[in-house]
Amino acid sequence: MRFSGRVVVVTGAGAGIGRTIAGRFGAEGAQVVVADLDAESAERTAKEIPGARTAVVDVTDRASVRAMTADLPVDVLVNNAGGATDVPFEDLGEDQWDRDVDLCLKGTFLCTQAVLPAMLRRGRGAIVNVASVNGLAHFGNEAYSAAKAGVLSLTRSIAVRYGPHGIRCNAVAPGTVRTAIWDERVRRNPEVLDRLGGWYPLRRVGTPDDVAAAILFLASDDAAWITGATLPVDGGLMAGNQRMTDDILGSGST
Numbered sequence: 001m002r003f004s005g006r007v008v009v010v011t012g013a014g015a016g017i018g019r020t021i022a023g024r025f026g027a028e029g030a031q032v033v034v035a036d037l038d039a040e041s042a043e044r045t046a047k048e049i050p051g052a053r054t055a056v057v058d059v060t061d062r063a064s065v066r067a068m069t070a071d072l073p074v075d076v077l078v079n080n081a082g083g084a085t086d087v088p089f090e091d092l093g094e095d096q097w098d099r100d101v102d103l104c105l106k107g108t109f110l111c112t113q114a115v116l117p118a119m120l121r122r123g124r125g126a127i128v129n130v131a132s133v134n135g136l137a138h139f140g141n142e143a144y145s146a147a148k149a150g151v152l153s154l155t156r157s158i159a160v161r162y163g164p165h166g167i168r169c170n171a172v173a174p175g176t177v178r179t180a181i182w183d184e185r186v187r188r189n190p191e192v193l194d195r196l197g198g199w200y201p202l203r204r205v206g207t208p209d210d211v212a213a214a215i216l217f218l219a220s221d222d223a224a225w226i227t228g229a230t231l232p233v234d235g236g237l238m239a240g241n242q243r244m245t246d247d248i249l250g251s252g253s254t
Helices: 016-027 039-047 062-069 094-122 142-165 180-188 192-197 208-219 242-249
Strands: 007-011 031-036 053-056 076-079 125-130 167-174 230-233
Touching (some): 007 016, 007 094, 016 039, 016 076, 016 208, 031 039, 039 053, 076 208, 094 142, 094 167, 125 142, 125 208, 180 192, 208 230
Parallel strands (some): 007 031, 007 076, 031 053
């Protein structure tokens, strides 16, 4: 198993993509730390993973993060915690902007900074940041998108600065992923995800397993010579827009 005996911290692991990530690491032998602000959600996830422990943490608070990582020899950190405020830009409040940036970018900064000393002492470590295609192009949610673009920049900085010390840092940039956050929209419009899937070359939206598989690869020794990279996990979305091409050329899609 690729992560046998390794300590893996996954933030935002109480639900959604994070829950799947934590489970996949556990299935490959990792000693998983299920980190989440919601204690009950963290406990539910941990119960599904043999030997997992929980950590109730606010990733936007330095003291909370330091308490989580104190005396913890972290081999792999997955910065997954995040969230987006879904309001038009002209209505976006300063507090909403701060919330998205703090949760997505500041949280990644604080958690990364907290695990670095132990990684530096051991001369090894892997960090994988969960960004988004929103950090690569405009898909709305401006505060969230700006924060995710910052995560991509931070990923490159950490990779270059700490690569000589045996620490790798990479990111994944997921497209639309079917999680519980979509439940209300699907209730209102049962066809919404099928419609969205039509924009993707692979003609479907993603699943948490799609994202988790990419993260485990980047965190593993299989990616030992990969650092500073952003891996789109997006069904081909960022490769191009066939619908636009068809409109321009007046041809039907294949």
